[in-house]
Amino acid sequence: MTPEELKSLVGFEKSIQWWWSSGDPTGYMDALAEDVTYGDPLADYLLVGREAVREHFKRIHGDAGITRQEHLNEVSRSISTDAGLLAFTFNTYQQDGTGEETLFLSWNMSLIFRKTDGTWLMTHGHLSLRHSWDVDNIQKLRNSWNLDSIRK
Structure with missing residues (x-):
């Protein structure tokens, strides 16, 4: 994989991540390989296969009112001629009741x-x-996506 292809991949991931943060999971759902595996703290187990991950996304996703997102400590690596690894810290921001981010x-x-x-x-x-x-983090998720239980 060339440096240009890695740069293209980083841009692609950031764009579908923004769709997700803006309340539209379509980009992520469309970008799942048939044989995808997905580990998420909101899932009880490792999700295997496109349909399992899509169902999980449908269950948990909602508009969280994200106003800004940032990718920190980004690492991108070519792992073959047609595959790449992206690793990063991903922060999301909202406006509070006073309008502060x-x-x-x-x-x-x-x-x-x-x-x-x-x-x-x-x-x-x-x-x-x-x-x-921090127990508040899980509560933030539940409140944001109006979930009574993350195990439904």
Whole structure:
């Protein structure tokens, strides 16, 4: 994979991530490979296959009112001629009741994408909530997506 292809992959991931943060999960759903594996702290187990991940996304996704997002500590690596690894810290921000921007949630993410027929497809994703020992973080997720239980 060339440096230009890696740069293209980074731009692609940032664009579908913004769709997600803006309330539209379509970009991420369309970018799932048939054989994707996905680890998410909101899932009870590792999700295997496009349909399992899509169903998970449908269950948890909602408009969280994200006003800004940032990718920090970004690492991108070529792992073959048609695949790349992206790893980064992902912060999302919301406006509070006074209009001030505040950190909503912070994640560590690692994603592997494969280029198939000219299209980037995610083959593996792993998310971990930073500061997961903070009970407020899980409550923020539940409140944001109006979930009574993340195990439904």
